[in-house]
Amino acid sequence: MTKELTGKALFMALRSQHPPAGLIHHSARGSQYCAYDYRVIQEQSGLKTSMSRKGNCYDNAPMEIFWGTLKNESLSHYRFKSRDISSAYGKTD
Numbered sequence: 001m002t003k004e005l006t007g008k009a010l011f012m013a014l015r016s017q018h019p020p021a022g023l024i025h026h027s028a029r030g031s032q033y034c035a036y037d038y039r040v041i042q043e044q045s046g047l048k049t050s051m052s053r054k055g056n057c058y059d060n061a062p063m064e065i066f067w068g069t070l071k072n073e074s075l076s077h078y079r080f081k082s083r084d085i086s087s088a089y090g091k092t093d
Contacts, residue, residue: 003035010038014045021046028052028060 010025025047027033033051042049052059 003032006032007038024048024050026050
């Protein structure tokens with residue numbers, strides 16, 4: 001994933017959702033999320049940045065468990081129309 005792609009995705013999300021100032025944006029310490037341009041978009045949009053501590057892979061574990069559970073419970077009963085869509089959601093039966 002490139003910094004250009006993540007920046008474009010963030011910009012599109014901000015434009016379509018209009019989040020309130022002070023919204024906390026949490027991400028891993030991937031280089032694309034630490035990139036200057038990405039951080040500028042966050043700052044100009046009033047987002048607060050939250051990242052895991054450097055070198056501590058356990059910081060993000062609770063959120064990974066939460067999202068995994070939410071995804072599993074909300075999508076487990078859904079039948080996708082195509083394998084491509086199913087794969088995009090990480091559901092491959």
